[in-house]
Amino acid sequence: MTALPFIDLTPRREHQWFAEGITGEITDALVQVPGLHVVARDAEAVLEGRVYEAGGRVRLSAELKRTADGYKFWSQTFDRPMSGVIAVEQDIAAQIVKRVPSARGWHPRKLRHQASGEAYQAYLEGRSWFGRGGVEALRKAIERFEKATAEARGLCADLKQKLKVEHIDDDLKQYPSLSFYRQGEFIDLCRGPHIPHAGKIGAFKVMTIAGAYWKNDSTRPQLQRLYGTAFFNQKDLDAYLTRIEEAKKRDHRVLGKQLKLFTISQMVGSGLILWMPKGATVRGILESFIKDELLKRGYSPVYTPHIGRLELYRTSGHFPYYRDAQFPPMYHRPSAGTLDLCQYRLAMGEIDEKREHDYQEYMRQAHMLPPEYLKEPSQAKKLEMMHQFVLILLKELHVNLPEYHRATNHKDRADALLKWLMEQEGFLLKPMNCPHHIHIYKAEPRSYRDLPVRLAEFGTVYRYEQTGELNGMTRVRGFTQDDAHLFMTPEQVESEFRDNLEFVLFFFRTLGLTDYRVRLGFRDPASTKYVGEAADWDAAQTSLEKIVKSLGMSYTVEPGEAAFYGPKADFVVKDCIGREWQLGTVQLDYNLPKRFDLEYVGADNKPHRPIMIHRAPFGSMERFMGILIEHFAGAFPLWLAPEQVRIVTVSDKFRAYGETVERQLRDKGFRVAGDYRPDKMGAKIREAQLDKVPYMLIVGEKEQSAGAVAVRARVEGDRGVKPVAEFIDCIEREVQTRSLTATI
RNA sequence: GCUGCUGUAGCUCAGCUGGUAGAGCGCGUCCUUGGUAAGGACGAGGUCCUGGGUCCGAUUCCCAGCAGCAGCUCCA
Structure with missing residues (x-):
């Protein structure tokens, strides 16, 4: 091991936790991570800036892929469990080491017992990979070889890579042969391609490490995934990192705070947006803009309440289908909530993790949680205990439910309970506006002459999103959709759908949103989550694609991305760090009209079933605002700016x-503020710049005597002195045309 | 929900492996009355996320919870 490189993992506070040599062992262990090659080089390169190497350079490599940003690389997911815990630097370095598989006798050992805490040292036993191959091994070419599938399976089994074996059995056995890559003695099943050898990487950085489900399936085990990026040289890497930093400054969560657009309070609740005056101003302008357009296009405004009876959402399917993503139902009888929970689980026939906590809580409150329940490992027995609990509850409530008692299995018991629950008055915070709008449609008989009926509302809905999904304004638990539901004859579907796509495009164009993609969400034939007849789906999907084609839009068809009731076209945009969000959406629905038994009288004087379109050009005001903040980097165009003009006085006088001047502008309807503090003018200008106010009007001696203002535009700077009236003309025009200039 | 990281003043962060905390910006008062991105002085402001535990002593170490961030899963 003499001249061999090693990683020096600097512990958080001191160095003496690790015996010298341990670091080499860590490098050694890293080598064993499937898909991760460790390369020794001459340089002082660091891993995440904190892992130093004595005589060489550590590099990670794996699949390289060219992207718009350069090269990206990521490791394969690890194949084996970890067994060591190391207290080192708090970030990446520790994570890598922590996750290194145990193949070579990786032993954690308690090093020292602090007053309270424990520190660990970990060390490896066994021969060193470097020890045998040395640096030369790392410079070896990465070679590709192929094996017949059966042989390949055997090789993976020999390497004790059980997930690779599973992968072959599940998905790869259809291929006659499989490819491997080898560097020295490191062998990995991989489709490739690979770089010729790891030395090709000039600079890299591990960006993040995170869990990822095996085969992207949340019921499967979770593996660790390293994300990194690699470039041919350090300069390109630095440039890339700088670009990322710049992009993060546009983050709507950062700008929203800085510019006082919105806030989120833990007390009010996570995922619930509090729109501050400036944010509310922008939203209000957007809403009027939409409302005006809707009126022009023949929509009728409606208002509906924020809650509705559970029965409504049972009929629509939203309550049972999205049960876990909703706030709990509100029953008048408190115990009905508990029975509802039991009914749900008896119907499912399983104890789901998500509801277990709630259930135990109810049981505990009712002094009905026996220790046996907690210890019971069998789901079937737990369900049986739940059933016993229901019996007691029914008795105490004096609920006579003969059907429940007669039932011999959980499914029938669930049905009996459901029947009772349906008689109980219960409400749900509305997760969707459509059921309410549907009942407006149903409130009067409709003739084909009335169609299409277009009902529009800024409808606020509530969904209990998983904690891990919440994200600023883009993923929240309460939001307002710029929603509308259209009811029409089959003949009208095409033109209505087309109009709506154009509608969305019109908004996006007005706001200068050009970087989006159109996604056609179709049904995944293999999935059971969709309702309705296959024939309806096929018809809907075919006509949808036809319309999009005829509009000349570029799009991608994505099976499995449909709503449960119908196919849809979504407009998807990226945020400042490249994540995709669905904004505008137009959805076809053949199912809800059936569920709610909607009708219109046709020319033949017979009842017919209308077809529905759900559409929201912005998606939700919250998400749209978030994306818009990032799109404009907080610098809204004049027509949207919460503060359009700021008066800056040269001095108090x-x-x-x-x-x-302020009054004149306000009388003309502009959003204007005056900064009359006795500060220096330069400081006040700076503040207005940072507040991203489009125009500053400097007034002093000269302006006062001329009845004029010195105009400073946020982007171009000083534009010289103008009479007030002339300035007003200018900005009136800019607002009217919804000009997007000066928004950088 | 899962994996990992983080949680200190209004904001951004520092606090050197345990002895009741600091900076810059912002805020307040006073001085300064100026010409296109930061004038100066003084001052106020903190349950160090919450709850347990270890210790003579915890912001610091341990456990749990909550919240935020990144990724995964989900997204009507």
Whole structure:
């Protein structure tokens, strides 16, 4: 091991936790991570800036892929469990080491017992990979070889890579042969391609490490995944990192705070947006903009309440289908909630993790949680205990439910309970507006002459999103959709759908949103989550694609992305760090009209079933606002800016004149503020710049005597002195045309 | 929900492996009355996320919870 490189993992506070040599062992262990090659080089490169190497350079490599940003690389997911815990630097380095598989006798050993805490040292036993191959091994070419599938399976089994074996059995056995890559003695099943050898990587950085489900399936085990990026040289890497930093400055969560657009309070609840005056101003302008357009296009405004009876959502299917993503139902009888929970689980026939906590809580409150329940490992027995609990509850409530008692299995018991629950008055915070709008449609008989009926509302809905999904304004638990539901004859579907796509495009164009993609969400034929007849789906999907084609839009068809009731076209945009969000959406629905038994009278004087379109050009005001903040980097165009003009006085003496200018602008309907503090003008200008106010009007001696203002545009700077009236003309025009200039 | 990281003043963060905390910006008061991105002085402001535990002593170490961040899963 003499001249061999090693990683020095600097512990958080001191160095003496690790015996010298341990670091080499860690490198050694890293080598064994499937898909991760460790390369020794001459340089002082660091891993995440904190892992130093004595005589060489550590590099990670794996699949390289060219992207718009350069090269990206990521490791394969690890194949074996970890067994060591190391207290080192708090970030990446520790994570890598922590996750290294145990193949070579990786032993954690308690090093020292602090007053309370424990520190661990970990060390490896066994021969060193470097020890045998040395640096030369790392410079070896990465070679590809192929094996017949059966042989390949055997090789993976020999390497004790059980997930690879599983992968072959599940998905790869259809291929006659499989490819491997080898560097020295490291062998990995991989489709490739690979770089010729790891030395090709000039600079890399491990970006993040995170869990990922095996085969992206949340019921399967979770593995660790390393994300990194690699470039041919350090300069390109630095440039890339700088670009990322710049992008993060556009983050709507950062700008929203800085510019006082919105806030989120833990007390009010996570995922619930509090729109501050400036954010609310922008939203209000957007809403009026939409409302005006809707009126022009023949929509009728409606208002509906924020809650509805559970029965409504049972009929629509939303309550049973999205049960876990909703706030709990509200029953008048408190115990009905508990029975509802039991009914749900008896119906499912399993104890789901998500509801277990709630269930135990109810049981505990009812003094009905026996220790046996907690210890019971069998799901079937737990369900049986739940059933016994229901019996007691029914008795105590004096609920006579003969059907429940007669039932011999959980499914029938669940049905009996459901029947009772349906008689109980219960409400749900509305997760969707459509059921309410449907009942407006149903409130009067409809003739084909009335169609299409277009009902629009800024409808606020509530969904209990998983904690891990919440994200600023883009993923929240309460949001307002710029929603509308259209009811029409089959003949009208095509033109209505087309109009709506154009509608969305019109908004996006107005706001300068050009970087989006169109996604056609179709049914996944293999999935059971969809309702309705296959024939309806096929018809809907075919006509949808036809319309999109005829509009000349580029799009991708994505099976499995449909709503449960119908196919849809979504407009998807990226946020400042490249994550995709669905904004505008137009959805076809043949199912809800059936569920709610909607009708219209046709020309033949017979009842017919209308077809529905759900559409929301912005998606939700919250998400749209979030994306818009990032799109404009907080610098809204004049027509949207919460503060359009700021008066800046050169000194205190000109306050009175400043106020007359302010009044003139306000009378014309502009959003204007005056900064009359006795600070230096330069400081006040700087503040207005940072507040991203489009126009500053500097007033002092010169302006006062001329009845004018010195105009400073946020982007171009000083534009010279103008009479007030002339300035007003200018900005009136800019607002009317919804100009997007000066928004950088 | 899962994996990992983080949680200190209004904001951004520092606090050197345990002895009741600091900076910059912001805020307040006073001085300064100026010409296109930061004038100066003084001052106020903190349950160090919450709850347990270890210890003579915990912001610091341990456990649990909550919240935020990144990724995965989900997204009507």
